[in-house]
Amino acid sequence: MPPRLHAWLPILTWSRRYTAQQAAADGVAAAVVTLMLIPQSLAYALLAGLPPQAGLYASMAPLLLYAVFGSSNTLAVGPAAVTSLMTAAAAGAAAAHTGAGHAVAALWLALLSGGLMLLMGVARLGFVAHFLSHPVVSGFVSASGLLIAASQLKHLLGIPLKGDTLPALLAQLPGHLGAVHWPTVAMGAVVLAALWAARRHLKPLLQRWGVSPFVADIASKAAPVLALVLSIALAAGLDLADAGMKVVGAVPSGLPPLTWPSWSAEAPALVQALLMPALLISLVGFVESVSVGQSLAAKRRERIDPDAELRGLGASNIGAALTGGFPVTGGFSRSVVNYDAGARTPAAGIFTALGLALAALFLTPWLFHLPQATLAATIVVAVLSLVDLGAFTRTWRYSRTDFVALALTFGLTLAVGVEAGLMAGVGSSLLLWLYRSSRPHIATVGQVPGTEHYRNVLRHSVLTHPKILGLRVDESLYFANARYLEDHVAAQVANHPQVRHVVLQCSAVNDIDASALESLEAIAERLHDAGVTLHLSEVKGPVMDRLKRSDFLDHLCGQVFLTHHQAITSLSAE
Amino acid sequence: MPPRLHAWLPILTWSRRYTAQQAAADGVAAAVVTLMLIPQSLAYALLAGLPPQAGLYASMAPLLLYAVFGSSNTLAVGPAAVTSLMTAAAAGAAAAHTGAGHAVAALWLALLSGGLMLLMGVARLGFVAHFLSHPVVSGFVSASGLLIAASQLKHLLGIPLKGDTLPALLAQLPGHLGAVHWPTVAMGAVVLAALWAARRHLKPLLQRWGVSPFVADIASKAAPVLALVLSIALAAGLDLADAGMKVVGAVPSGLPPLTWPSWSAEAPALVQALLMPALLISLVGFVESVSVGQSLAAKRRERIDPDAELRGLGASNIGAALTGGFPVTGGFSRSVVNYDAGARTPAAGIFTALGLALAALFLTPWLFHLPQATLAATIVVAVLSLVDLGAFTRTWRYSRTDFVALALTFGLTLAVGVEAGLMAGVGSSLLLWLYRSSRPHIATVGQVPGTEHYRNVLRHSVLTHPKILGLRVDESLYFANARYLEDHVAAQVANHPQVRHVVLQCSAVNDIDASALESLEAIAERLHDAGVTLHLSEVKGPVMDRLKRSDFLDHLCGQVFLTHHQAITSLSAE
Known part of the structure; x- marks a missing residue:
């Protein structure tokens, strides 16, 4: 049988x-x-x-x-x-x-x-x-x-x-x-x-x-x-x-x-x-x-x-x-x-x-x-x-x-x-799930002095670079929170006029759906129009595989760094 | 004004x-x-x-x-x-x-x-x-x-x-x-x-x-x-x-x-x-x-x-x-x-x-x-x-x-x-979001020989212990995927009759809502009935704060370990 x-x-x-x-x-x-x-x-x-x-x-x-x-x-x-x-x-x-x-x-x-x-x-x-x-x-x-x-x-x-x-x-x-x-x-x-x-x-x-x-x-x-x-x-x-x-x-x-x-x-x-x-x-x-x-x-x-x-x-x-x-x-x-x-x-x-x-x-x-x-x-x-x-x-x-x-x-x-x-x-x-996930935790991160670790600037005394903004997103990116990320990045960049580079640390991002991809493209383009470059760091393997199937990386003016520390060292050396 | x-x-x-x-x-x-x-x-x-x-x-x-x-x-x-x-x-x-x-x-x-x-x-x-x-x-x-x-x-x-x-x-x-x-x-x-x-x-x-x-x-x-x-x-x-x-x-x-x-x-x-x-x-x-x-x-x-x-x-x-x-x-x-x-x-x-x-x-x-x-x-x-x-x-x-x-x-x-x-x-x-999130990525992890790192057993050649099952959940736990976790743990334990300890590595878990908490309680209780102990490792600070506000930790027979390595070392020493 x-x-x-x-x-x-x-x-x-x-x-x-x-x-x-x-x-x-x-x-x-x-x-x-x-x-x-x-x-x-x-x-x-x-x-x-x-x-x-x-x-x-x-x-x-x-x-x-x-x-x-x-x-x-x-x-x-x-x-x-x-x-x-x-x-x-x-x-x-x-x-x-x-x-x-x-x-x-x-x-x-x-x-x-x-x-x-x-x-x-x-x-x-x-x-x-x-x-x-x-x-x-x-x-x-x-x-x-x-x-x-x-x-x-x-x-x-x-x-x-x-x-x-x-x-x-x-x-x-x-x-x-x-x-x-x-x-x-x-x-x-x-x-x-x-x-x-x-x-x-x-x-x-x-x-x-x-x-x-x-x-x-x-x-x-x-x-x-x-x-x-x-x-x-x-x-x-x-x-x-x-x-x-x-x-x-x-x-x-x-x-x-x-x-x-x-x-x-x-x-x-x-x-x-x-x-x-x-x-x-x-x-x-x-x-x-x-x-x-x-x-x-x-x-x-x-x-x-x-x-x-x-x-x-x-x-x-x-x-x-x-x-x-x-x-x-x-x-x-x-x-x-x-x-x-x-x-x-x-x-x-x-x-x-x-x-x-x-x-x-x-x-x-x-x-x-x-x-x-x-x-x-x-x-x-x-x-x-x-x-x-x-x-x-x-x-x-x-x-x-x-x-x-x-x-x-x-x-x-x-x-x-x-x-x-x-x-x-x-x-x-x-609705409540949407409300909760529409506000993912996004931390501005800085370097713990003397280490290669990066932590939330609000919780730790860390070093930041005036021209580089490091943001860590503590959630997968998808339609429910994609637009919040757009808002957040826009607000941060509007509040920090000296910033020339934004680095998104993606260590907690398990997935990026089509809506979030579109938002990332919009963010990159808007930042570019404002003279700022978007970079990514610590993108997980499966997420990276997926991004490679889109043309996002071809249009991205910035780079994708293996670690957040590499990103900060390389960008602050410029 | x-x-x-x-x-x-x-x-x-x-x-x-x-x-x-x-x-x-x-x-x-x-x-x-x-x-x-x-x-x-x-x-x-x-x-x-x-x-x-x-x-x-x-x-x-x-x-x-x-x-x-x-x-x-x-x-x-x-x-x-x-x-x-x-x-x-x-x-x-x-x-x-x-x-x-x-x-x-x-x-x-x-x-x-x-x-x-x-x-x-x-x-x-x-x-x-x-x-x-x-x-x-x-x-x-x-x-x-x-x-x-x-x-x-x-x-x-x-x-x-x-x-x-x-x-x-x-x-x-x-x-x-x-x-x-x-x-x-x-x-x-x-x-x-x-x-x-x-x-x-x-x-x-x-x-x-x-x-x-x-x-x-x-x-x-x-x-x-x-x-x-x-x-x-x-x-x-x-x-x-x-x-x-x-x-x-x-x-x-x-x-x-x-x-x-x-x-x-x-x-x-x-x-x-x-x-x-x-x-x-x-x-x-x-x-x-x-x-x-x-x-x-x-x-x-x-x-x-x-x-x-x-x-x-x-x-x-x-x-x-x-x-x-x-x-x-x-x-x-x-x-x-x-x-x-x-x-x-x-x-x-x-x-x-x-x-x-x-x-x-x-x-x-x-x-x-x-x-x-x-x-x-x-x-x-x-x-x-x-x-x-x-x-x-x-x-x-x-x-x-x-x-x-x-x-x-x-x-x-x-x-x-x-x-x-x-x-x-x-x-x-x-519906599609629910479908996607209803199957979070859960990896069975083992130790990379000679290190304190733990990786997916399907992707790396790693060491596992016959009595200990290490599972890493790559998603926040909430109502959409809580029951899948129950199913997955039940299946794993049913397939591995020698297992006496299950350790959930929570490094990618940014949130646990009330439904998922209930599921964790059900998992712990069912495992206990089957003679298996549930442990957690690498629980994030905000998630831990929240768990402490419930009585989950009081009823948990197992322990909460700071790192997954500590969990495995301590449990395999028993």
Whole structure:
């Protein structure tokens, strides 16, 4: 088989060496993850504004397809908190705008983002995810966590709240406080407290009782399942649904239906409305997935291939679109559980899909009495760990410009919405990067007496020559800073009328792009018109090779010196 | 007076030292520029789809306002070829879309782009113009030149052609060839040939006849005026207008009217449609203006202040909007003529405005018989010098990625339109920059035997230690390349299972932003999980200061070494 096919289908590699031992490990991990995924997938479906079974459906075909195309051995694919929130916002807006159903819009969203990921993976465009700088992702994820928690208030309080932004949700709160359903509040509060306590204290407690660390860990992660079972029992026993508590209700049994986002009359408008959200969901999902995948792979000195990840996630999302699901990605918590529970290969994902298929076939009747408040509490506990307010002080101390991007993304995501926040974050990152790189550090340098070293005149007591200006550029030269160099040289020469030679020390210049080349030509020409000669020193090999391919050196009146010291000695001797 | 006011109103500085000698020089330059501007401003008004007098109007108030706020002594502001083309496209589309008049749309466009420039100047946001990299500007200007020339075919052939793209214009040509008006063609061809010859041969010819170089230069630049006068005489004498030749017709006499883009019913839609074009016109106009201004200022070791330029151009455009004009900028050819003719201060602009006012008052009756073919020929000769096809081969040889941006901008501008071309250019520049910086050069380094120097193992025969991996990153670390570093280190460590220490040599790292800091933390943690320790060496002072403000160094298990050699010696001694 051609090696290229193996790169595209990682399953061909691992499945041929698959051992019984690996299968046993994968099976255990799959059982643990299945238990964890049942409440999680139901909860994220509700978060996305869809019926609970959509969460189960979105956790089967995508897992199978990821196992075929993905490159991580331990990533667990399925609905995730942030992408579900984005799905709710995008599908809701598009459905309202075009008259299509919310579920149809979610299918289209999965199809589009899957197609975009596949396209990016095939064209090796994974690098576009770099547009999402860390402060942007951090601000976005924190804000999304808060937004998700706020969106669950309606389930925890038993009141109707609508809206995609924090102000919208909070503004409705006072008007509904009189209608709060206290049994629901009690159920939510108890589950919330129990899950919170389990998360913080169950593992050390069990270990103190002599339980092995591994089992203690799994048990504390499976706490939501226990909460689920107990609250179903309580709600069914006391018939709380009749008392006005909102429960999940009838969930159809059976395997996922085959669905196809049909090309109806509203489809063109729907696709147009969903294209940008789909791109954003793809990027966010990809970034989350790759970060988790890379962390877990590195622990075992394995590798993941970002382009294979894009293809795997793309196939998964298309799978979700064809089987009644919604956008999926590699989730953080479930992948960590999968890893910790000992998954060795993507076969664990296949086994998990089988486990969920059994759940979909046989467990759904038991979910009728599951209170929505329990699912909401599950979500709130999960997402509040995403909120990292410490990032604000850390980033403020480290870099003011990064702080601006973080704060802008956070604020706009909460106040205007997930898409506006993310786009403002990307835009501000680019603008701030441009601002920062538009002012490269340029030092006027002079000779450290008695040596061949040249240092910044502002930081060291050094010797300078009245007719020679030595400038060291501490950055590669390219379109973002080329014009600043022009300004800087013009200002320096205007301020030093005696100067006859300008020497650019290029020791820190790793690249000169076409814009910067043009600027250097303009600088040389303008200096020449003013009776000054431009020279270069310490140009790196690859940069010099490139300059030789242009006619810059033919037109340069000055010289290119191997060292800055040679330049100064030779020019001051004139 | 506070010094800040002087920075904002350069006129306060130069006017107080204004001498009779300077006034004489400025007067001569103004006379020459006025002569040149009469045909040019009429022609660019027609190009922008406006009545000819709009060109005269746009050359008065803007010049006065620039003289007050601008920082260049020689820049001549007024309608320019590329911005006029952009005005035609944007005002045409917005007028068709909203039902407003073309002239009203042009006023709004001037007001919006003036407002944006003023805003950018006050907020010191001039750096956003760096988004327009040199290949993008070059491709855009060349394509605009061709597009303008093609748009003048209708005047040169006397046939109706409509459209904003080259395919649209050329596709209509065959259908109209039968209707070509041959006297118009003859007039256009003669003027075209004469102007072309004057541009290439008049100056050397006059010099050979003993005319001084200065006068010869001015005479060759004033050739269009002669062409204008002769073709008016010919058209009037032979009554060519009656024979079917299109002439300028009645141009109202008088000073510019006071206009105000009124807030009518269609205004909100108009503003929305024009905002993006206005931003693009501002950026293009600013880039053109600053390049010319800087070149001319440098020749006399003067300086221009880009933020003052933005304020000056902003005020000029608002002035144009209030006096029946359209978007203006600092034009290349007129500024060079102004400089060559000896302008010393912005007062030359004031005198030019006065000259044009006289023309508007007394010359307009004479323009009735001016053939449109003559103006078209003036434009074609002027813009064809903008087309620089050599840039394609030069850029291809120098940098493939820059070539892609150039070709994309050029092709889309011609085939789809000026705005699409420019935006695709900016977008592709950013993507390509991201692509390029997403793969920084990272060299595995080893010791040059017998020295303390470390070099790339691929280029030199050097010594390496099986348990120590030395990596040199040749780029600042920031969001665009941070994840690549993660991938690269992960791959290297996965490929070298014996490695126990990774040392990052940071001698070329000028900055580490918050994203890269996060990546370094992730790398350190993942390596730690895999039993490998991360160390740094040769971290620059400012970068180290910054790292100390984060908690990265507290969590780093490895050390920070002053030199790479110290790192290797100390680690290999373990």
